[in-house]
Amino acid sequence: AQKVTQAQTEISVVEKEDVTLDCVYETRDTTYYLFWYKQPPSGELVFLIRRNSFDEQNEISGRYSWNFQKSTSSFNFTITASQVVDSAVYFCALSEAGAGTALIFGKGTTLSVSS
Amino acid sequence: DGGITQSPKYLFRKEGQNVTLSCEQNLNHDAMYWYRQDPGQGLRLIYYSQIVNDFQKGDIAEGYSVSREKKESFPLTVTSAQKNPTAFYLCASSIDRFSYEQYFGPGTRLTVT
Numbered sequence: 001a002q003k004v005t006q007a008q009t010e011i012s013v014v015e016k017e018d019v020t021l022d023c024v025y026e027t028r029d030t031t032y033y034l035f036w037y038k039q040p041p042s043g044e045l046v047f048l049i050r051r052n053s054f055d056e057q058n059e060i061s062g063r064y065s066w067n068f069q070k071s072t073s074s075f076n077f078t079i080t081a082s083q084v085v086d087s088a089v090y091f092c093a094l095s096e097a098g099a100g101t102a103l104i105f106g107k108g109t110t111l112s113v114s115s
Numbered sequence: 116d117g118g119i120t121q122s123p124k125y126l127f128r129k130e131g132q133n134v135t136l137s138c139e140q141n142l143n144h145d146a147m148y149w150y151r152q153d154p155g156q157g158l159r160l161i162y163y164s165q166i167v168n169d170f171q172k173g174d175i176a177e178g179y180s181v182s183r184e185k186k187e188s189f190p191l192t193v194t195s196a197q198k199n200p201t202a203f204y205l206c207a208s209s210i211d212r213f214s215y216e217q218y219f220g221p222g223t224r225l226t227v228t
Contacts, residue, residue, distance in 0.1 A: 044221045050215060
């Protein structure tokens with residue numbers, strides 16, 4: 001069965017600190033997709049990244065970076081030099097190739113960045 | 116501006132009443148989805164539709180119904196059979212069933228008393 005675990009419920013940091021959000025997934029498929037979404041206080045989910053199971057290259061986009069490791073079934077998300085605007089709930093999600101496009105979400109990590 | 120609209124943002128109903136949540140998209144996407152979010156929980160899939168006039172149950176479909184008569188619209192009805200209807204409801208769409216990137220609307224917060 002597929003499952004996504006985000007063990008960190010809440011994280012609080014001070015501006016300019018680096019922070020890593022953990023995501024561990026379970027799937028029996030060899031082809032799958034992993035996602036990160038951001039949910040600011042307004043409620044709308046904002047897509048951040050998609051990674052397929054055949055691409056283990058790490059990705060960097062500005063202050064955001066993602067580390068995908070199939071050996072540990074993890075897809076961790078790091079924010080460098082955090083800012084107050086990064087405060088949000090972050091969700092990791094999994095989609096298996098054989099399951100249409102249904103997304104399985106983790107429970108989310110609430111990140112609070114104070115100034 | 117292309118996007119997904121959900122209305123209203125906040126909805127209040129009395130227990131025992133059916134209520135319909137609106138979801139409209141002008142992205143020309145084939146697939147649409149409804150998720151439910153409870154405090155401290157991730158999103159759970161209620162229903163999804165990959166094409167007009169077709170839809171499938173998700174993980175928590177009991178007490179909900181949907182229709183997909185037009186490509187742009189995927190309304191969700193929360194029936195009186197839904198035991199705990201108070202939640203935040205999010206609608207999403209994707210280009211088609213093979214596109215794994217979903218775009219989300221702003222959500223509707225339903226409170227039933």
